[in-house]
Amino acid sequence: MIASSPPVLIGIARIGDLLIVLIAGWLAYVLRHDTLTMPVAYVAAIGVALALTANAFQVAGLYRFGVVETVGGQLGRIIGGWTAVSLLLLAIGFFSKTSADYSRIWVGIWLGLGFVAIVVFRLGMARRIESWKQSGVMQRNAVVVGAGAQAERLLRYVAEQKSELGVEIVAVFTVRPNAGRRDVLGTPVRGDLNDLLLFLRGNQVQEVMVALPWDDEEQIAEVLTRLREAPVDVTLAPEPLGYRLMERRVRHLGGLPMTVVQEPPLSGWNYVVKGLEDRILSALIIAAISPLLALIALAVRLDSPGPAIFRQQRYGFNNNVFTVFKFRTMRTDMGDARGGAQATRGDPRITRLGAFLRRTSLDELPQLFNVLRGEMSLVGPRPHAVAHNEEYAQLIDQYLGRHKVKPGITGWAQIHGLRGETDTPEKMERRVQYDLYYIDNWSLWLDIRILIRTIFVGFVHKNAY
Structure with missing residues (x-):
């Protein structure tokens, strides 16, 4: 059916x-x-x-x-x-x-x-x-060839996932007659390969799962040869390591199946979609808020001496350094090019207008041009100052894993309140954990959720100072 x-x-x-x-x-x-x-x-x-x-x-x-x-x-x-x-x-x-x-x-x-x-x-x-x-219409009946540890592992896995898999293992068969086992974890042993071929003719079976050690090539070859004429799916159960790699993609190298253990979190179509999302949305947002950007730039120039835009070196994708853009919020004579000294509550370096811009996160808006240039994303781990990166890379395990994707204007950590000063390794470690979760679970829908939540909870926060 x-x-x-x-x-x-x-x-x-x-x-x-x-x-x-x-x-x-x-x-x-x-x-x-x-x-x-x-x-x-x-x-x-x-x-x-x-x-x-x-x-x-x-x-x-x-x-x-x-x-x-x-x-x-x-x-x-x-x-x-x-x-x-x-x-x-x-x-x-x-x-x-x-x-x-x-x-x-x-x-x-x-x-x-x-x-x-x-x-x-x-x-x-x-x-x-x-x-x-x-x-029961979608249930697939299957039998297992093998009665050892491989078969037990397979039967246990199928039993645990039965409701999701829709597979019922109805019998077990051995390669040689008189194997000495009457059942495997409660599933009856019905005989050897000869009995299996007869069983397939008289019963509704859609799949034969061969659960034999992979180094027993002779037995596996014999089973596959005997089953060549049977009108069923024949599959080979994995070795123990395979159960730890169940969600991994299989890539073919000249016809040879290779299990992909690790790959960039954003590759193939995901990379294309993320790039289109960033370029298109950033261009539309810049076009829509350009009067606001011009007004803030003018206000910064009038509020205190110095340029409207603050530039600072940050680490980006693959630990490459780029220049991040922000509206200047501090006095030019008290700046810190490497960003080693974090802003604190009541920081004397922050200008009057700068306090408002930081509290409302409006100082971050020029980073839309970083996104348009391909240096940042709308959503991703926030880029940290060079001094902080070098410090925390030595203290926090997998800290540099944040740079497997482009940094973002907003992110999973920010909408969960992890913003502002990170004066202890514990605070930074929590932020890193959220960043790594985002990288491992990226989807277009997750980006949209983060952007929507940023509008309501991400701009103004008690830790933004």
Whole structure:
């Protein structure tokens, strides 16, 4: 049955998403203009949206079966993916100067209708899959070849993950007859390879799991040869180390499967999406707040002698040094180029206007130009002064792991209140832990959550002084 094939269900999800985008765009045009015929420009816009949706949803993880089958695991990803599609469409229209060619009402109806329809479709799929799982329709019967430690480890893992995997191991078989075991962790031993072939003919079995030591190449080769004619999936259970690397991606090196143990946290499409997010949003924000930036710069110049912009060396991606931009908040005759002396409450170096800018985080706004230049991200670990970096790298384990991604204007640590002075190693260690969590769990949706929370809790804080 189609319900027993996760790859088919993933394919249905892909096709369904794209059909919804297509139909929603056409239906929005009909509702707006009361005609069934669409101009070429509108058709082209829908075509671009289809390509963006396919890629954004892939990056958001919406085409993994473990996500498709759960209700709670999809909503946040759908919001993040569809927001990315919407922002990219608006940015393309803005920068290509074609936005005036389209009805704003049509765009609003299309994006709103598309989002609602995708949510309803995906949640409906998840509930249908859940009902199939509960009724046993999606259950895959499997047998295990091997009765040693490898088989015990596999049976224990399948039993622990049974509700998620939908796999039922119905029997165990040995390579040689008279193996001396009647069961493995309660699962009966039904015989040897000859008995296995007979069992496959008379029972509904979809998979044979070979659980033998990998260094026993002769036995594994014999099992695979005997099963070549059986119409079932045949898989090879991992060695003990494999259970610690379950979530790792497999890459092929000239046809040789290689387990990826470590890779940059932002690579491939994730790197592209993060880059587009930074460049597009920073450009739009700068355009929107340019009068405010000019007003603050003028106020800084009038408030105290010195330049409006303060420049300081910071460590960025891969420990490369870059120049960070901020509105100047301190007196020029009491500055600290390396940033070794942190600002404290009531610091005499801070100007009258500077105190307000620091308290409201408005002094950080010029870093939008660092983002536009590709030196920073909107969201990421905050860049620390050179002196602090060198000091804490010696004190805190994995401190330099913060530089595996670009530093950000705001971050996971900042929205959790970890801002301002870090006068003890313990405070810095807590900040580093939040930064490393962000790096290990990055997603577009996480960035959007951080940006939204920054608006409400990230600008003004009691530790910002």
